[in-house]
Each structure stands twice: as C-alpha cells, then as structure tokens.
Amino acid sequence: MLHLKLSGSAGECVDDGASQLKKFQKELSAGTVSLVLLAVLGQSRQPLYGYQIAKRLEEAGEGVLAGKQSALYPVLRNLEGAGLLASEVEPSVSGPPRRYYRITKFGREVLREWTAAWNASRDSVDKVLQGEL
Amino acid sequence: MNASSHPPRTIAEYLEQLRAALRAADPALIQDALYDAEEHLRAELYERPGRDEAAMLEHVVESYGAPDEVAEIYRDQEIKIQRAIRPPPAPKRRSAAGRFFGVIADPRAWGALFYLLFGLVTGIAYFTWVVAGLSMSAGFSVLIIGLPFIVLFFGSVRGLALLEGRLVETMLGVRMPRRPPYPQRHMSLFQRIGAMFTDPRSWSSMLYGLLQLPLGIFYFTLIVTWLAVSLSFIAAPIVKLVAMYEPVVGIRCDSGPDWLCDVLNWMGGWGGAAVLCVLGLLLFFTLLHVARGLGHLHGQLAKHLLVRRA
Numbered sequence: 336m337l338h339l340k341l342s343g344s345a346g347e348c349v350d351d352g353a354s355q356l357k358k359f360q361k362e363l364s365a366g367t368v369s370l371v372l373l374a375v376l377g378q379s380r381q382p383l384y385g386y387q388i389a390k391r392l393e394e395a396g397e398g399v400l401a402g403k404q405s406a407l408y409p410v411l412r413n414l415e416g417a418g419l420l421a422s423e424v425e426p427s428v429s430g431p432p433r434r435y436y437r438i439t440k441f442g443r444e445v446l447r448e449w450t451a452a453w454n455a456s457r458d459s460v461d462k463v464l465q466g467e468l
Numbered sequence: 469m470n471a472s473s474h475p476p477r478t479i480a481e482y483l484e485q486l487r488a489a490l491r492a493a494d495p496a497l498i499q500d501a502l503y504d505a506e507e508h509l510r511a512e513l514y515e516r517p518g519r520d521e522a523a524m525l526e527h528v529v530e531s532y533g534a535p536d537e538v539a540e541i542y543r544d545q546e547i548k549i550q551r552a553i554r555p556p557p558a559p560k561r562r563s564a565a566g567r568f569f570g571v572i573a574d575p576r577a578w579g580a581l582f583y584l585l586f587g588l589v590t591g592i593a594y595f596t597w598v599v600a601g602l603s604m605s606a607g608f609s610v611l612i613i614g615l616p617f618i619v620l621f622f623g624s625v626r627g628l629a630l631l632e633g634r635l636v637e638t639m640l641g642v643r644m645p646r647r648p649p650y651p652q653r654h655m656s657l658f659q660r661i662g663a664m665f666t667d668p669r670s671w672s673s674m675l676y677g678l679l680q681l682p683l684g685i686f687y688f689t690l691i692v693t694w695l696a697v698s699l700s701f702i703a704a705p706i707v708k709l710v711a712m713y714e715p716v717v718g719i720r721c722d723s724g725p726d727w728l729c730d731v732l733n734w735m736g737g738w739g740g741a742a743v744l745c746v747l748g749l750l751l752f753f754t755l756l757h758v759a760r761g762l763g764h765l766h767g768q769l770a771k772h773l774l775v776r777r778a
Contacts, residue, residue, distance in 0.1 A: 386508055404533070405505065409500075412647075431510035
C-alpha cells in the first residue's frame, strides 16, 4: 500500500483529491437539490420554467448545483409527481413552448418541514466542524 | 463515448448525440430526456438572440452538460426514481405455494385487474374518437376547414397517447413517457403537417386506439366471467347456510346415470360447498396471476405502439 502511494506521482494524488471532492459535491447536491428547487419556487411570485430556474441557481453560485443543469428537469418532474409542484405548458407566440412550474399548498407545507430539517442538520454539522462537542 | 467525438453544432445534432448516448435506455426515458433538453436549448437560444447556435451550444455543454454527461445523469436519476416511486416488488417467495398465493399482496396484479376491467371504457372512447376523427378528416378534407381539423385531430391523438401512457404506467407498472414528444417549431407549417403524417407514431397510436376496443371487450368478458365464477364458488358455503332453512329437496333422477345424481346431491351438501369454496379461492388467485400477465403484455403493446423506438 505504502509502496504504491510513494510510487504514484504527485499529479495522480491531486487528481484523486479532486475526484473525491467532485464525488462529495455530487452527493451534497443530490441531497439538497429538491429543497433548493422547492425553495426557489416557493419564493417566486409567478410560475417559473426550467430554464429560468437554472439561471437563478447559476446566479446563486456553484455551490447549489454542483452538477449540470440537466439534473434539474428530472427532479422537477419527480416533485411534480409527488404533488409538491404543479405545472402547465404555455405555448408562447414567439418563443418555444415552456412548462411553467409553481409550488402547491402541500409543497409549501413540505418546504417548511424540509427547511427546519435542513437548519437542524446544518447546525449540527457546523457544531461538529467547529469542534464544539 | 463515440457520440461526443465532435462537439454538436446545432440543436438537432445535440439531440441526435443525446439519443445515441441513451441508445440502450428505455424509449420512454429517451423521450423525456429529449424533451427536457430541447426545451432547455430552445429557451437558451431564445433568451440570447445575439448568439448563433454553435456558440450557444458550446456554452450549453458547460452548463447543461454534454450529451454523454446528460445521458449519465438521466440513467442515474432513473434508477433512483424507480426505487422511490414504484411500489416495492413483492418479496420473493421460495415455495410454490408462497409464489402462488403471494400475488394477492402484489399491487401490480390489482392494478392490472382494474386496468383490464376499465379497458372496455377507454377502448370505446378511443375507438370512437379515432374512427370519428379519421372519417371526419376525410370528409372535411375537400373543404377549407379540412386541414385545421386534421391538424387538431392528430394533435389530440398525441395527447391521448400521453394520457394513456400515464394510465398504463400507474396501473400496469410499465415505464411510459412523462413528457410528450417536443413539438416541431422550427419547421414551416406545411413541413409540420407533413411530419405529422409521416411520423409512424401518429399511425401506431391510432392503431392502438382501434385495438383497445376488441382487446377491452376480450379483457372485460374474461375477467367478469372469471370473477363471477370464482366469487360464486367462494360464496357456496354461505348459500348453503342460507339454504339450510329450506327443506332440501334432493335431485330426482329422471334420466341419466345414477352417479351423476349422487355427485350433484353431494355437491348440495356441506362437503360439496367446502370443495367449491376452495376451488373458487384457487380460481381467484389464478385470476390475479392471469391479470398480472395480461397487464404486462398489454403494457408492452402500449410501449411499442405509443412510444417511438430509439
């Protein structure tokens, strides 16, 4: 084991670290993307379509959505399937047809619970990281 | 991997590469993924009118993902969704009896049973719609309203195909598209009408609508008969209990062999009632198996006729 590590070049080591980071980011965003999407739609006054949501998250920074924006669409559909979002297609005269999503009443209740759960787990993770145990 | 040998320069090229990257996946998943991608790409193109398609796609590969990456994301997601949304598969039972009777706990068997019963209603509706639509299209085609009518009718068939797909997925557990095929916007009106006629899916969806009626009649007859027979057999002891109060008149043997009378007389007794009840239960469980099997076959038929093959 030790021998292998020593013989590996420094570049490989960095690469390994980067891939670990990427994996961790992927897992993090997989866990939070539903919450984030629900929150974006919960705060919006009017229904949003997929592309708009993607652009809003882009403004929020890399952290929210570590992966590619294509991951949003299946999640939106799942949330709709679970009754947290509702959607309708609006054909526009000039542009392409768009599917607008809005949050449902049930979605708002769920968002409140998820937010509480997120705050609780964020606080406890922070505590552990700051060594306040 | 080979799909991304050169970066896509047009939306059509991007979608073709995505389709190629998803080749081995379920056709219903492909339809959903293509719809999402096309919606995103067209929105991107529309929001930034200044840029040309190739430059936009270069940017999109960074943000939305290259076709290979998108395919990977959708395949991953699909596995997760299957786990989360679908009813868990019934626990595998080892013994033959467990396998036979375990079907009663399988939501898919019950879903299929109701779908097949309901198939007569949807069958009548689809059949009427397709036959009326086709004949009215033919009749109107000599008039000025002919073309708009045909376009509307073909559009309605697409909508019905999506709706039926949702029904099939919920009740039969066969993966069907959650999004329609993306409407062809970039073509001229006449090209779009031409595409509608040459799209084999339009015709196969109509064929499905027509087939649904004879199949619905078959399913309905089969299941109602089977249910009636098995439930009345199961109810034999109850009938016997009620009939106890009446003077039991044995069957008189006017003609025919004696053993037949004996059997019939015995069937009228408690022993006969118990045997009938067990037989009815066995028949009922067999019906659940048959419904699940027929439901699976019907789901495959729906997938072949309503979803475009990759």
